[in-house]
Amino acid sequence: MTPQRRVILEELKKVTSHPTADEIYEMVRRRLPHISLGTVYRNLEILSQCGMIQKLEPGGTQKHFDGMAENHYHFRCLGCGCIEDVSLGLLHDLEASVPELDKYEIIGHRLELIGYCPDCKKGRKPS
Amino acid sequence: MTPQRRVILEELKKVTSHPTADEIYEMVRRRLPHISLGTVYRNLEILSQCGMIQKLEPGGTQKHFDGMAENHYHFRCLGCGCIEDVSLGLLHDLEASVPELDKYEIIGHRLELIGYCPDCKKGRKPS
DNA sequence: TTATATGCAAATGATTTGCGTAGTC
DNA sequence: GACTACGCAAATCATTTGCATATAA
Numbered sequence: 001m002t003p004q005r006r007v008i009l010e011e012l013k014k015v016t017s018h019p020t021a022d023e024i025y026e027m028v029r030r031r032l033p034h035i036s037l038g039t040v041y042r043n044l045e046i047l048s049q050c051g052m053i054q055k056l057e058p059g060g061t062q063k064h065f066d067g068m069a070e071n072h073y074h075f076r077c078l079g080c081g082c083i084e085d086v087s088l089g090l091l092h093d094l095e096a097s098v099p100e101l102d103k104y105e106i107i108g109h110r111l112e113l114i115g116y117c118p119d120c121k122k123g124r125k126p127s
Numbered sequence: 128m129t130p131q132r133r134v135i136l137e138e139l140k141k142v143t144s145h146p147t148a149d150e151i152y153e154m155v156r157r158r159l160p161h162i163s164l165g166t167v168y169r170n171l172e173i174l175s176q177c178g179m180i181q182k183l184e185p186g187g188t189q190k191h192f193d194g195m196a197e198n199h200y201h202f203r204c205l206g207c208g209c210i211e212d213v214s215l216g217l218l219h220d221l222e223a224s225v226p227e228l229d230k231y232e233i234i235g236h237r238l239e240l241i242g243y244c245p246d247c248k249k250g251r252k253p254s
Numbered sequence: 255t256t257a258t259a260t261g262c263a264a265a266t267g268a269t270t271t272g273c274g275t276a277g278t279c
Numbered sequence: 280g281a282c283t284a285c286g287c288a289a290a291t292c293a294t295t296t297g298c299a300t301a302t303a304a
Contacts, residue, residue, distance in 0.1 A: 012192060062149065062268065065180055086225055088224060100214060101213075103245040110239045114237060121232045131285075132284090147268090264296085266295070272288095279281090
């Protein structure tokens, strides 16, 4: 736990927004003017690996597309990055159950199961 | 609906995988050897705007981070891209309800509500 | 001192865009 | 003829990485 890593963690805990790496860099730079953007990226990765923070968009840098337009859910493999359809009935009553959302306009939702696909599961130690 | 757009759509409908833009480019190129990658990107964007296909990772190109490590759900605004926490109880029984997942190792899940935040809702025509 | 992390800058790689041309209504 | 989409190539921009130095165990 280096000073840089500690400050990144503290600044991120301090806010309820969900900043990008760039924004975190700016926040941290007020306390550590010489920190580099690379260090911020490296530590964000480490902290999210440790489970101390969350990276909100997992998966790699490429976007995936789905020919099935109807809403349905997906499974994402942490091992190989593959994405598969999941036969799980849609959750219809989500929005109604959150009163604070009355000022929002909710269009829909996305649900993603995360884990290891059969192939990747085989290659892993039992957890 | 240009020939290129039609072929992109057809190829994407043909597979159950969830290819990246690059992979779709390769698939389409077998039928339209002179198509450009830019055209593929442009049409994927148009098709997903129309709702004819799905872009699986919405939001911009930047990743967001969350200082709260415990699992919880988020709302994402299609207008300004902001992300906010949602006070929605965790869904615990998701995995059990999908028998086909017994060969998988499910670690968890992500749920994201999508729509317009109060500020962006104001600036929009009623839909 | 031995390993790990940092700062800096350059490299990478997915995506976007400008522009001149081709196809369409 | 006006408009839109295309192919191509260059530009963009978030993220990653190589490397020499600094820090920590």
